[in-house]
Amino acid sequence: MSGMTLTFRGDAGMAVDMSALLPERLAGLTADEVAGLPLPCGGGVADVGGMFDVSAGDAAEGLLIRPVQAVLHRVGAGMASGRILVEGDAGSHAGAGMSGGLLRISGNAGDALGGALPGLPLGMRGGLISVGGSAGDRASERMRRGIVVVDGPVGAYAAGFMVAGTLAAGGGCGPHPGFGMRRGTLLLGRAQNEAPGGFADGGMRDWLFLHLLRRALEGTGSWFERAGTTRAHRFIGDLAEGGHGEILAMA
Amino acid sequence: MAEMRINGVRIEDTFAEAFPMTYTRLVITADTPAWVEAATSSLTGFATSVIGCGCEAAVERLLTPEETPDSRPGAAVMIFGMSTGDLAKLVVNRVGQCIMTSPGSACYAGLLQGTKRIPLGGGLRYFGDGHQVSKKFGDRRFWRLPVMDGEFVCEDSVAVAKGIGGGNFLILAASHRQCLAAAEAAVAAIRSLPGVILPFPGGVVRSGSKVGSKYKALIASTNTRFCPTLRAVEPETLLAPNVEAVLELVLDGIDEAAIRTGMRAGIAAAAAGGTAAGVLAITAGNYGGKLGPHHFHLHEVMGEVTE
Numbered sequence: 001m002s003g004m005t006l007t008f009r010g011d012a013g014m015a016v017d018m019s020a021l022l023p024e025r026l027a028g029l030t031a032d033e034v035a036g037l038p039l040p041c042g043g044g045v046a047d048v049g050g051m052f053d054v055s056a057g058d059a060a061e062g063l064l065i066r067p068v069q070a071v072l073h074r075v076g077a078g079m080a081s082g083r084i085l086v087e088g089d090a091g092s093h094a095g096a097g098m099s100g101g102l103l104r105i106s107g108n109a110g111d112a113l114g115g116a117l118p119g120l121p122l123g124m125r126g127g128l129i130s131v132g133g134s135a136g137d138r139a140s141e142r143m144r145r146g147i148v149v150v151d152g153p154v155g156a157y158a159a160g161f162m163v164a165g166t167l168a169a170g171g172g173c174g175p176h177p178g179f180g181m182r183r184g185t186l187l188l189g190r191a192q193n194e195a196p197g198g199f200a201d202g203g204m205r206d207w208l209f210l211h212l213l214r215r216a217l218e219g220t221g222s223w224f225e226r227a228g229t230t231r232a233h234r235f236i237g238d239l240a241e242g243g244h245g246e247i248l249a250m251a
Numbered sequence: 252m253a254e255m256r257i258n259g260v261r262i263e264d265t266f267a268e269a270f271p272m273t274y275t276r277l278v279i280t281a282d283t284p285a286w287v288e289a290a291t292s293s294l295t296g297f298a299t300s301v302i303g304c305g306c307e308a309a310v311e312r313l314l315t316p317e318e319t320p321d322s323r324p325g326a327a328v329m330i331f332g333m334s335t336g337d338l339a340k341l342v343v344n345r346v347g348q349c350i351m352t353s354p355g356s357a358c359y360a361g362l363l364q365g366t367k368r369i370p371l372g373g374g375l376r377y378f379g380d381g382h383q384v385s386k387k388f389g390d391r392r393f394w395r396l397p398v399m400d401g402e403f404v405c406e407d408s409v410a411v412a413k414g415i416g417g418g419n420f421l422i423l424a425a426s427h428r429q430c431l432a433a434a435e436a437a438v439a440a441i442r443s444l445p446g447v448i449l450p451f452p453g454g455v456v457r458s459g460s461k462v463g464s465k466y467k468a469l470i471a472s473t474n475t476r477f478c479p480t481l482r483a484v485e486p487e488t489l490l491a492p493n494v495e496a497v498l499e500l501v502l503d504g505i506d507e508a509a510i511r512t513g514m515r516a517g518i519a520a521a522a523a524g525g526t527a528a529g530v531l532a533i534t535a536g537n538y539g540g541k542l543g544p545h546h547f548h549l550h551e552v553m554g555e556v557t558e
Contacts, residue, residue, distance in 0.1 A: 145387055164385070183384070208357060208404045209386055209395055211321035216388035244384070 003062030003083075004034065005055035006048070012069035015091065016041040016051065019074035019117075023082025023101065026059035034059070073110070076103040077117060079127065092136070093117060098146065099125040104220070108133035111155070114148040114167070115141035124148065124165065130220045137174065140167035143184065147213070149222040159186040162245060166213060170223030181238045181245035187213075189223055192233060192249035199237030199247060206231050207248065255550050258525030261532040262518070262549050268537035269510060269545040272301075272331045272416035272503065273338050275369065275409050276361030278314065279350060280325035287313070290353035291326045294345050298330070299451045302471065306341045307331040307416060307450035307503055312442070320359045321404070327361050329448045331416050331503045338411055339369040346405070347375050351396070357404040360391070365410030372396070372405030415545050418447075418502035418510035420535045421459065421477065422521050423494045429529030430496035431455075433521040437500055440520035446509035447502050456499040459536060474536075494531055507545060514552050 004026065008014075017040040026034055035049025048054060051070075062083040065075065073091035076084045076098055083102045086094075092110035095103045096117045113135040114124040123142040134152035141157065143165040153171030160176070162184040172190030178199060187210075195201045210230035217225045232248035255262040279294065281287045291310050298308035308330040319325035330345075332338035350358045358371060372394030376383040384395040385407075392407035422437070424430030438454035441447060449455075464472035475481050476489045477497045490497070500517055504510040518533050535549055 147388065164387075166386070185386070205401060208321055208402060209393060211323075212386070212388055212393060212404070215320055215322075244382075246384075 002057065003064060004031070004057040004059040005064040005066070006034075006052040007055075007066040008052055008068040008070040008072075010041075010051040010070060013071060014041060014051070015071045015073060017074050018065070018072045019077040019093075021048070021063065021065075022076070022079045023059045023063050023084065024080055026063065027082070028058065028060065031056045074117070075105070076101070076129075079103065089133070095124060095127070095129040095148070097123065097125070098127045098129065100127040102127065103129045104132075105130070106132045108152070109135040109139075109150070111136035111138055112141060113139040113150070113154075114143055114146070115139065122163065128216075128220070130217075130222050134171060135169070139169070140165065140184075140186075143167065147216060149217060149220065149224060151223045159184060159245070159247075162186070168213070168217075168222070168224050170227075178235075178238055178245060178247050180241055182241045183244045185245070186247045187224065187232070188247065188249045189227065190249065191251060192235065192247065195235045196237070196247060198240050199235035200239060200243070202234035202236045202246070204231065204233045204251065207234075210248075255553065257519065257522040257533075257553065259527075260522040260525060260530050262522075262553055263532060263534035264548075264550055265535050266537055266540070266546045266548040267417070267419045267514065267535035268540060268543040269415050269417040269419075269547065270543040271545075272307075272333060272414050273335050273366075273411050274329055274331045274362075274414035274503070274505065275338060275342060275365075275411045276311065277328045277330070277342075277346070277350075277371075277409060278319060278325055278359040278361040279328060280314075280319045280321050280323040280357045280359070281353065282323065282355040284313070284324045286353065286355055287324050287326050290350050290356045291328055293349035293353065294328055295330075295450075296349070298345075299456075301331070301333050301416070305332065305337060306345075307448075308345075309448035309450045309454075309503075311448055312445065321357055323357075329503070329505075331414060331448075331450070335367050335369065335411050342409070343370055343374040346371055347378070351375060351378070351398070351403050351405070354400055358406065359393075360406045360409035362410040362412060363391075365412035368408040368410050370408050373407045375405060412505070414503065414505050415507060415510055416503040417543060418504060418514055418545075418547055419499055420514055420518055420521075420533055420549065421497055421499045422530060423490065423497050423532040423534065425493055425495055425529040425531055427496040430498050433524065433528065433530045434498040434500065436523060437517035437521040440516040441500070441502065441513045444509070444513055444516060446506070447504040447513035449500060450503060451501055454500060456501055459497070459499045462538060489534070491531065499536065507547075510545070511547060511552055514547055514549075518549070518553055 089107035137155035156174035158173040161180040168187040170189035295308040314325040459474040
């Protein structure tokens with residue numbers, strides 16, 4: 001990946017709010033200019049250059065983040081365009097409120113992946129998030145549009161209150177999937193033996209539109225791109241919210 | 252200009268006169284090539300001429316599973332109309348009645364950039380009676396409509412663009428059988444090309460028309476100058492005594508280059524057997540150049556393949 005690289009070199013376990021470091025905001029800035037930007041961390045604020053080694057390059061070409069042992073929250077939150085690649089794990093709210101672009105996390109993601117930032121009514125509104133590991137609770141909460149694909153499992157309340165969009169979790173999900181879901185798709189790579197609470201059993205069949213999802217994920221290397229089938233068990237719900245959403249559990 | 256011959260076949264010094272049209276392209280898929288054919292033959296049925304059918308349509312080419320959005324066999328279909336408004340009504344009606352009804356079919360936009368967009372699934376979604384589902388992947392929105400064999404997947408809308416309709420040439424031959432053989436060769440050559448379709452049955456027209464009629468109610472009537480059975484009584488006949496049959500190929504294309512390439516390939520194929528195959532001459536239809544802005548002069552079109 002060409003572009004700018006940020007490599008964390010601070011103390012292990014340091015929590016940093018990364019929402020200010022978006023490709024569209026950093027585009028055209030030099031490494032020194034980026035290093036001088038203030039960033040919320042721990043209980044205060046520090047310059048980017050005080051915590052990260054900043055390589056030369058234009059973030060418009062892509063932003064590579066190496067967290068090392070830091071806990072980087074809100075990576076790509078609010079991103080509208082461009083590409084972010086996280087080599088390692090991301091903290092909570094990665095891609096929250098994102099409206100476009102590509103966020104790729106090679107490790108695990110924390111809670112509220114592609115969800116809503118605190119105080120905001122909607123989660124992710126567009127773009128693509130790809131996670132190579134697992135994700136925490138409330139993935140794609142209040143999501144409106146876009147695709148989130150997680151190779152491993154996601155936690156509880158996956159696609160909770162989802163308005164539309166697609167969350168594809170290759171390793172299945174924790175309890176209460178699709179809670180309050182209005183529309184949208186929660187695709188699971190694991191069989192689901194019984195209908196989750198609030199969902200009706202819609203039966204097993206091949207789903208043509210999943211071919212379109214697979215084409216949309218081409219190049220991500222995600223689990224669904226590699227899945228050889230589009231056959232899935234459909235559960236319709238959340239019936240308390242009109243029943244226009246769905247959980248598809250692959251056979 | 253000097254006389255032009257290809258394998259002895261005389262190429263008349265005249266031109267085809269063509270008109271601006273609006274077109275779109277759909278990608279139709281189904282479980283098997285046979286069901287693709289069933290869906291597209293229905294979609295492109297009764298679509299030979301805008302005059303009587305409202306639109307002109309045909310399969311542009313067949314698509315492999317690797318070329319289609321859902322990895323199934325498919326076909327690209329081009330539909331030409333006189334305006335975006337006409338096309339909008341005709342396309343959504345045809346897709347609704349001919350593709351949505353065809354088992355296992357799906358319909359996608361085959362033209363993503365153009366002057367405007369017209370509805371596909373966006374107009375048909377209400378058939379889902381509230382159970383329709385929208386999915387947006389990237390910049391493309393699709394509708395999933397519950398139907399009796401599962402779901403009908405249809406792209407929300409498709410672009411339209413400016414094209415050209417009415418490119419043509421006529422094959423004059425010594426017998427009907429030979430004329431048909433030459434026409435079939437021309438059709439095969441043109442159908443292998445992108446961006447151009449032949450909307451008439453089998454790609455061939457046998458009832459070419461002229462403007463006007465002795466009957467006031469008709470705006471067009473049979474092209475008497477090219478009817479071999481009227482040669483003795485039609486003072487303006489354009490047929491030599493040895494011409495027994497005439498067939499016409501009408502081409503609609505995305506631009507002048509597509510029409511020109513198609514005409515050239517078709518004429519070359521029709522004349523490939525030469526006069527020995529009974530093909531005597533190739534000519535073209537026009538209205539004196541006063542109606543259509545696109546003129547395809549046969550000698551220019553065939554400039555590089557003469558003897």
